[in-house]
Amino acid sequence: MGLLRIMPPPKFQLLAVLAFAVAVLFIENQIQKLEESREKLERTIARHEVREVEQRQAHDLVRETPAPDDLDELVIIYNRVPKTASTSFTNIAYDLCSRNHFHVLHINTTKNNPVMSLQDQVRFVRNVTSWTEMKPGFYHGHVAYLDFSKFGVRAKPIYINVVRDPIERLVSYYYFLRFGDDYRPGLRRRKQGDKKTFDECVTSGGSDCAPEKLWLQIPFFCGHYSECWNVGSRWALEQAKLNLVNEYLLVGVTEELEDFIMMLEAALPRFFRGAADLYRTGKKSHLRKTSEKKPPTKxxxxxxxxxxxxxxxxxxxxxxxxxxxxxxxHAVREKDGELYVLTQNFFYEKIYPKVN
Structure with a gap:
């Protein structure tokens, strides 16, 4: 009976339970805040440590005789596919090379043959990798992909390219051969004088508009293997896909060329700083257009x-x-109809051992 007399009433028991629950929630909330503060502090410390490392490296570079900067050794190869807006894009590189301090070199092959002889492959690889005076360098030309690793080089170039809807590319090339473009309007083209439209060519079964003429983008990405140039080869198609994802930094499309240029500027500002603005406002960016081009019928x-x-x-x-x-x-975001390149979205943390 004495024990029962000292027990608090049920009302006070309920209040005590509620007070205990509130206290637990408050403590858990404080623990969570402390954990967030700890993580924020770790990130701040990590950033500070990275800045210290970068400052020490910069100090060492000033104090010691440095090796050439990796960025100054960069080589880009743009093995441009014909009639994919390649001249428009290349003109931007020519306009930027003086400002951004790099070299632009056109790879001019005899009769525009995209396949090099074995001895020329060796020469080209040796030139690109050892021609220090031309680094950093931007090489462009109508040549098939060449695998530099086959030649035992340590530093491979960066490959980029642009592709286009295959029928649109063929139609553009068909009229280009007959009427040229506004880039060099006075130059006489191979088929000049032939007034037959693309539709008339298809109807009559002409060779210049035959399906075999579509076979170009696949072999350009497939490379210097004989099977690449066997029209309709499934192996060539799969090899071209593998090379695109494994060997090319970025492959754009003609229909979205501005986005391609914007992404290159973000990824390789050493070469392409100012490229997007130049494309939008420059006089040369849209210069080359095929003359007398008529859209094909359905x-x-x-x-x-x-x-x-x-x-x-x-x-x-x-x-x-x-x-x-x-x-x-994963590289840009759209806001109010405009595209914006994403800023750096990663950082380093938990760096050990700690720097004194």
């Missing part, structure tokens, strides 16, 4: 799309487009 397009060659070239184009859009989605 019937002509449908006839080409029935071929196995178009299906393979289009599969490669769609593959390249999907990869480009994937990279872009």
């Amino acid at each position: 019937e002509s397009i449908s006839k080409l799309q029935q071929s196995a060659i178009w299906k393979m070239e289009n599969e490669f184009y769609e593959f390249a487009l999907e990869q480009f859009q994937f990279v872009r989605a």
Whole structure:
């Protein structure tokens, strides 16, 4: 009976339980805040340590005789596919080279042959890797992909490229051969004088508009293997895909060239600082346009799309487009109709051993 008399009433028991629960919640909240503060402090310390390391490295570079900067050793190869807006893009590199202090070199092959002889491959690799006076360098030309690792070099160049819808590319090339463009309007082209339209060529079964003429972007990415140039080769298609994802830093599409340029500027400002603004406002960026080009009819397009060659070239184009859009989605954001490059979104933390 005595024990029962000293027990608090149920009302006070409930209040005590509630007070205890509130105290537990308050303590858990304080612990969470302390954990967040600890993480924030760790990030601040990590950033401070990285800055100290960078400052020491900068001090050492000033104090000692440095080796050449890696950025000053960079070489970019743009093995440009014909009629993919390659001249428009290359003109930007020519406009920027003096300002950004790099060299631009055109790879001019005899008769525009995209395949080099074995001895020329060796010469080219040796030139690109050892020609110190031309570094940093931007090489461009209508040449097939060349695997530098086959030649035992330690530093491989950075490959970039642009692809285009295969039928649109073929139509542009067809009229280019007959009417030229506004880049060099006085130059006489190989098919000048031939007034036959692309549709008339398709209807009559002409060779210049045959499905075999679509086979170009795949071999350019496939490279210097004989199978690459066997029209309709499934092996060549798969090799081209592998090279695109494994050997190229970035492959853009003609239809979204401005986004390609913007991403290159963000990734390689040593070369492309100011490129996006120059593309939007410069006089040369849209300079080269094929003259007298007439869009093909649906019937002509449908006839080409029935071929196995178009299906393979289009599969490669769609593959390249999907990869480009994937990279872009993780590199830029759109706001109010404008694209913005993302800032650095990673940092280092928990760096050990601690720097004194």
